[in-house]
Amino acid sequence: MNITTNKWVRYLLQAINYTVFMALVWYFSAAPSIRILADDQAAITIAFAHAGDLREPCRKLSSEELAELAVNMRQLEDCPRERSPVLIQASLGGEFIYDVSLDPPGLFEDGGVDVYFSKRIPAGKHQFEIRMDDSVREQGFNHSFSSEFDVAPGRIILVSFDSERGFSAR
Amino acid sequence: MLVNPVKRAYLALESWFNISFGTEWNPLYHLGTLSFFLFWVILVSGIYLFIPFDGSLSGAYQSVEYITHEQWYVAGVMRSLHRYASDAVVVTVLLHMFKEFASGRYRGFRWFSWVTGVPTLWLIITLGITGYWLVWDELAQYVAIGSARLMDAIPLLSGAMTRNFVAGQMTDRFFILIEFLHLLGQPLILFFLLWIHVKRLSGVSINPPRGLAGGTFIALLALSLAKPAVSHGPADLASMPFTLNIDWFYLNVYPLVDYWTEGQTWVLTTSVTFLLMIMPWLPPAKSSPIAVVDLDNCNGCGLCFNDCPFDAITVQARTDGARFEHEVVVDPDLCGACGICAGSCPASNPFRSSKSTLKTGIDMPQLSVDKLRTRTKQAVMEMSGATKILIFGCEHGLDTGLFDDAGTRSIRLICSGMLPPTLVEFALKKGADGVLVSGCRHNDCYFRFGNQWTRLRFSGERNPILRARADRERVRVQGAAETDKGDIQRSLEKFREELGRLNQADKSADADKDEKMADEYHH
Ligand code: HEM
Ligand code: SF4
Ligand code: SF4
Numbered sequence: 001m002n003i004t005t006n007k008w009v010r011y012l013l014q015a016i017n018y019t020v021f022m023a024l025v026w027y028f029s030a031a032p033s034i035r036i037l038a039d040d041q042a043a044i045t046i047a048f049a050h051a052g053d054l055r056e057p058c059r060k061l062s063s064e065e066l067a068e069l070a071v072n073m074r075q076l077e078d079c080p081r082e083r084s085p086v087l088i089q090a091s092l093g094g095e096f097i098y099d100v101s102l103d104p105p106g107l108f109e110d111g112g113v114d115v116y117f118s119k120r121i122p123a124g125k126h127q128f129e130i131r132m133d134d135s136v137r138e139q140g141f142n143h144s145f146s147s148e149f150d151v152a153p154g155r156i157i158l159v160s161f162d163s164e165r166g167f168s169a170r
Numbered sequence: 171m172l173v174n175p176v177k178r179a180y181l182a183l184e185s186w187f188n189i190s191f192g193t194e195w196n197p198l199y200h201l202g203t204l205s206f207f208l209f210w211v212i213l214v215s216g217i218y219l220f221i222p223f224d225g226s227l228s229g230a231y232q233s234v235e236y237i238t239h240e241q242w243y244v245a246g247v248m249r250s251l252h253r254y255a256s257d258a259v260v261v262t263v264l265l266h267m268f269k270e271f272a273s274g275r276y277r278g279f280r281w282f283s284w285v286t287g288v289p290t291l292w293l294i295i296t297l298g299i300t301g302y303w304l305v306w307d308e309l310a311q312y313v314a315i316g317s318a319r320l321m322d323a324i325p326l327l328s329g330a331m332t333r334n335f336v337a338g339q340m341t342d343r344f345f346i347l348i349e350f351l352h353l354l355g356q357p358l359i360l361f362f363l364l365w366i367h368v369k370r371l372s373g374v375s376i377n378p379p380r381g382l383a384g385g386t387f388i389a390l391l392a393l394s395l396a397k398p399a400v401s402h403g404p405a406d407l408a409s410m411p412f413t414l415n416i417d418w419f420y421l422n423v424y425p426l427v428d429y430w431t432e433g434q435t436w437v438l439t440t441s442v443t444f445l446l447m448i449m450p451w452l453p454p455a456k457s458s459p460i461a462v463v464d465l466d467n468c469n470g471c472g473l474c475f476n477d478c479p480f481d482a483i484t485v486q487a488r489t490d491g492a493r494f495e496h497e498v499v500v501d502p503d504l505c506g507a508c509g510i511c512a513g514s515c516p517a518s519n520p521f522r523s524s525k526s527t528l529k530t531g532i533d534m535p536q537l538s539v540d541k542l543r544t545r546t547k548q549a550v551m552e553m554s555g556a557t558k559i560l561i562f563g564c565e566h567g568l569d570t571g572l573f574d575d576a577g578t579r580s581i582r583l584i585c586s587g588m589l590p591p592t593l594v595e596f597a598l599k600k601g602a603d604g605v606l607v608s609g610c611r612h613n614d615c616y617f618r619f620g621n622q623w624t625r626l627r628f629s630g631e632r633n634p635i636l637r638a639r640a641d642r643e644r645v646r647v648q649g650a651a652e653t654d655k656g657d658i659q660r661s662l663e664k665f666r667e668e669l670g671r672l673n674q675a676d677k678s679a680d681a682d683k684d685e686k687m688a689d690e691y692h693h
């Protein structure tokens with residue numbers, strides 16, 4: 001096509017095209033905005049790493065068994081590497097918000113699990129409870145924690161676990 | 171004529187841009203180079219920003235605030251240019267992709283350019299993502315957690331990334347890794363991929379026309395001054411923002427992760443990528459026979475090598491013992507079967523061996539130069555009337571067969587570039603009053619350079635030239651897409667009028683000559 005438009009008309013049309021292009025670029029570079037939380041919402045996050053208890057205790061080897069092993073392989077205890085699955089249940093105001101059973105990862109089921117859970121909750125006072133069963137050798141939940149907190153809008157309650165200090169929330 | 175609606179929409183936009191930018195500056199003809207230009211803007215502004223930027227997790231946000239507010243007049247403008255050029259490049263690259271798709275330039279031998287284009291898309295997007303991360307504001311935090319969740323969802327990875335972030339263990343070391351990716355790793359890989367992307371093409375230009383580059387830069391600068399890029403509040407892992415102004419060009423997957431699951435997001439993104447990757451074979455293009463060299467008729471001049479748009483021809487030492495130094499070979503994997511080489515070969519001369527088959531140095535088995543000569547002779551013979559116009563039209567532009575009537579015949583070419591200029595001369599000599607060559611729209615050749623070479627050959631700027639023996643006034647070149655029937659119709663009518671006048675003038679000149687000769691005879 002051979003179009004010969006007046007030079008100045010063309011510049012004007014180009015200016016219009018560039019304006020449309022830039023308006024598009026500008027608009028979608030920061031809009032439409034997305035809502036992460038409602039004005040009266042907060043969030044609770046449960047995040048920690050934890051290795052479940054060994055499924056079986058270490059066992060002292062008998063002398064016959066020891067004799068069967070090669071010299072360089074001899075050790076006094078046999079420790080099976082498999083770990084227990086980790087069961088976690090958390091509730092807010094008596095209602096379960098999180099209920100999982102995490103299997104230990106790894107070929108030998110000997111890894112630690114990564115716990116991550118996040119949920120939006122209404123801001124304000126909450127009764128929070130969490131319990132964990134990380135051992136097949138002990139009956140029931142062997143770790144638990146409860147707390148009442150008052151969470152401001154936009155804040156995150158972070159619940160974590162430490163094998164020495166147990167559960168904590170901040 | 172049925173034109174698919176996607177192509178029709180594209181052609182309409184192209185026409186509008188031709189009106190406003192002219193065919194030389196039409197951005198749709200320079201989307202690849204325009205993207206390169208935007209990369210330069212991004213690179214230069216990025217290097218400038220690197221100086222005041224504080225690479226530590228604790229200092230990054232404040233340094234970006236300094237850049238934006240304290241030194242708004244230089245660093246702030248640079249930040250805005252960096253952001254907006256990055257956003258603009260997503261638009262130009264998507265349009266580039268859409269254009270190649272709409273014009274069918276992604277199948278057959280072009281699979282390589284298409285398939286290597288897809289990973290660049292991923293790279294551009296992830297480069298933008300790491301860029302947003304560096305600001306370490308609330309948006310960066312959102313991006314970091316979203317990315318971590320996506321990474322954790324990949325089987326076999328440790329799955330500990332999200333937990334690390336939210337537990338406040340986003341370390342300086344990890345931040346430095348992101349910086350390394352954004353500042354060095356990703357740009358290097360991107361440029362490497364782009365190099366591969368255009369590797370199979372010859373004569374690739376990297377720079378858009380000055381007028382287009384200048385206009386784009388002024389527009390970006392104006393936007394940067396009018397609406398400077400700003401940050402959100404500083405990142406704080408103990409809180410969540412209520413709203414975020416996300417950049418939809420780059421961060422569009424994160425809302426998906428929020429409203430869907432990580433797994434679904436992966437399924438969507440990987441399937442889209444996979445679909446894009448296999449598109450050149452949906453369905454497979456039927457392959458056309460490639461160019462064949464006939465050494466008996468090749469003197470090794472290298473003209474075909476100069477003109478091949480796909481780097482498919484190489485010049486090598488002579489192997490047949492002929493006295494010439496060189497010969498050419500065609501790489502079957504690269505040849506796009508455009509026929510342009512047949513148009514460049516000096517041996518494609520219809521005046522040669524007029525009694526027997528016309529053999530040339532390089533030819534297309536599906537439409538040989540000999541066949542073209544036969545069709546030309548026949549078409550000229552079939553025409554009647556005062557002005558006979560022979561049209562050479564290419565298969566990828568408007569179907570010129572639409573104009574066939576008593577005084578008009580059209581011959582289809584694979585590409586307008588496959589027309590040897592001597593064939594135009596031949597047609598005129600055989601009795602055509604005028605020749606119209608129509609191919610793809612000006613500057614937008616399906617085979618990249620066909621119509622450009624034709625123009626240059628006809629204007630005497632590129633070999634093989636249209637010799638002066640052919641009256642230039644009786645030759646027209648005008649590109650036309652499927653939707654440009656009206657334009658060609660009008661041009662044909664005008665051309666016919668002019669040819670009528672030329673015929674008249676020639677006749678009276680001949681009469682003059684006869685008279686003069688008669689006069690001389692009498693004296
Ligand atoms: C940063 C991104 C990109 C840049 C800078 C870029 C640049 C270019 C350039 C300069 C050319 C050569 C054009 C010519 O001289 O004729 C080209 C060709 C091509 N590009 Fe891209 N490209 C990009 C991304 C893509 C993507 C994402 C796709 C599609 C998936 C794509 C598909 C193609 C195709 C099919 C061709 C071949 C055109 C032909 O053979 O005529 N490109 N690109
Ligand atoms: S047909 Fe086209 S792509 Fe093939 S060698 Fe000739 S010019 Fe090159
Ligand atoms: S243009 Fe013709 S003569 Fe020249 S190198 Fe190519 S095939 Fe040979």
